[in-house]
Amino acid sequence: MQALFLYNTLTRKKEEFKAIKPPFVGLYVCGPTVYSDVHLGNCRTFISFDMIYRYLIHIGYKVRYVRNITDAGHLEGDRDEGDDKFAKKARLEQVDPMEIVQKYTVGFHDVMQAFNNMPPSIEPTATGHICEQIEMVKEIIEKGFAYEVNGTVYFDVEKYNKDFSYGQLTNRKLEELLEGTRELSGQDEKRGRLDFALWIKAKPETLMRWPSPWGWGFPGWHIECSAMSSKYLGDVFDIHGGGMDLQATHHTNEIAQSQACNHKSPVNYWMHTNMLTVNGVRMSKSAGNGFLPGELFTGSHPLLEKGYSPMAVRFFMMQTHYHSTLDFSNEALQASEKGFERLMEAHSTLQNLKASATSTEDIKALQQKCYDAMNDDFNTPVLVAHLFETVRIINSANDGKLSLTQADIDLLKTIYQNFIFDIMGLKKEEEGNSKAAGALSKVMDLVLDIRNKAKVEKNFPLSDEIRNKLTDAGVQIKDTKEGSSWKI
Ligand code: AMP
Numbered sequence: 001m002q003a004l005f006l007y008n009t010l011t012r013k014k015e016e017f018k019a020i021k022p023p024f025v026g027l028y029v030c031g032p033t034v035y036s037d038v039h040l041g042n043c044r045t046f047i048s049f050d051m052i053y054r055y056l057i058h059i060g061y062k063v064r065y066v067r068n069i070t071d072a073g074h075l076e077g078d079r080d081e082g083d084d085k086f087a088k089k090a091r092l093e094q095v096d097p098m099e100i101v102q103k104y105t106v107g108f109h110d111v112m113q114a115f116n117n118m119p120p121s122i123e124p125t126a127t128g129h130i131c132e133q134i135e136m137v138k139e140i141i142e143k144g145f146a147y148e149v150n151g152t153v154y155f156d157v158e159k160y161n162k163d164f165s166y167g168q169l170t171n172r173k174l175e176e177l178l179e180g181t182r183e184l185s186g187q188d189e190k191r192g193r194l195d196f197a198l199w200i201k202a203k204p205e206t207l208m209r210w211p212s213p214w215g216w217g218f219p220g221w222h223i224e225c226s227a228m229s230s231k232y233l234g235d236v237f238d239i240h241g242g243g244m245d246l247q248a249t250h251h252t253n254e255i256a257q258s259q260a261c262n263h264k265s266p267v268n269y270w271m272h273t274n275m276l277t278v279n280g281v282r283m284s285k286s287a288g289n290g291f292l293p294g295e296l297f298t299g300s301h302p303l304l305e306k307g308y309s310p311m312a313v314r315f316f317m318m319q320t321h322y323h324s325t326l327d328f329s330n331e332a333l334q335a336s337e338k339g340f341e342r343l344m345e346a347h348s349t350l351q352n353l354k355a356s357a358t359s360t361e362d363i364k365a366l367q368q369k370c371y372d373a374m375n376d377d378f379n380t381p382v383l384v385a386h387l388f389e390t391v392r393i394i395n396s397a398n399d400g401k402l403s404l405t406q407a408d409i410d411l412l413k414t415i416y417q418n419f420i421f422d423i424m425g426l427k428k429e430e431e432g433n434s435k436a437a438g439a440l441s442k443v444m445d446l447v448l449d450i451r452n453k454a455k456v457e458k459n460f461p462l463s464d465e466i467r468n469k470l471t472d473a474g475v476q477i478k479d480t481k482e483g484s485s486w487k488i
């Protein structure tokens, strides 16, 4: 087994990875909240953990990868206030909340497949584990770390902090955390400012509700991950991941809930991916700067110059370390698209390369450098730099400027298979598909230009006709202040 080092958020150090029961590894990643489409930022986190999952498998671990689906219990506010996101969307679309869950779960799976993410070993849902969550809430109450007020159960953060450290994941003291939280008002039910809901009493209009010892209600968001991770991976497991935005609240509360039950820290290695940003601002649903994967593939977003294939986008993500922020721009995507094409062309050249009797290159050393990069906290940008070195070698060998033996050529093929296809999860695009997508994007730019000109010239019958005929053809146009976007 390779010596693998990874950055552990909990200890704030790069540490050698030691599995609890090698070769088995338990990996839990917080999945999507399926009340709307996933944006590219969410995809960055899931693609990063897919790469991590793939590498663990590649170096010989047997990984049980659990990635949940949050399909209940997610309120709009971080502090147990506001509308239930599912109920709100269901009202808006005039459907049952479970229709919302189904629609966006299917959409999420389509996107994961487009990016060539491997399915997790288990994909549990919050609604499928209500009993486990109720049992866990009961246990936390029994251990004295939670209390019920009027059908809602709260976790008692200050009491917990007397025995354990509530701010351990973010390295903050309780006093600092309290300072950053607003005072309780007379209307608040909870005792402490930092207390959070484990179980929430249903309002008369709440559709997603379940019976519990505290009356009809639904689980708080954080309890689902504690209940499902312990069910499938045990009370203490190897790796827990998610985006950095989950550290301060969701993951901090997960640790508190599990530790309150078992008196043990539930996770040995906490891993967090950094954020995908647009002009330096985190991509998020609430900021309204979310690019949908579909808009990216077709180039239909007004701020995009063209469409990009899922593999070009995946390669774009691999060129930055998962722990650094990644800024999204047309230029960066175009550079990644070119880089990915160069890699794929070199792969084709490699298949027909003629062997020489002697070698001028040390391909074994290059392979080791690729492993060293991955063993250094999954450093994909360094790996990509080494892979571009293989491109140079392949092209030079093809031009007769250097020589490779058959063994070198076979090893280069292994490097491509292992690092590009199996570990980074890239795959060759069907040339026809990406060319058709490129052509469609250009045709749509042309049609929208003609329609805009018609609007400027006040030729509304023509602009309406274009819109209606596109609708008949299954293409929907949206006019925004940045311009017009389209989707199929
Ligand atoms: P959500 O569906 O909002 O719960 O998010 C699903 C996952 O995407 C979580 O692990 C988040 O931390 C992650 N995430 C959200 N926004 C971003 C972003 N801009 N960049 C990277 N990951 C993100």
Ligand code: ZN
Binding pocket: 029, 030, 031, 225, 250
């Ligand atoms: Zn979670």
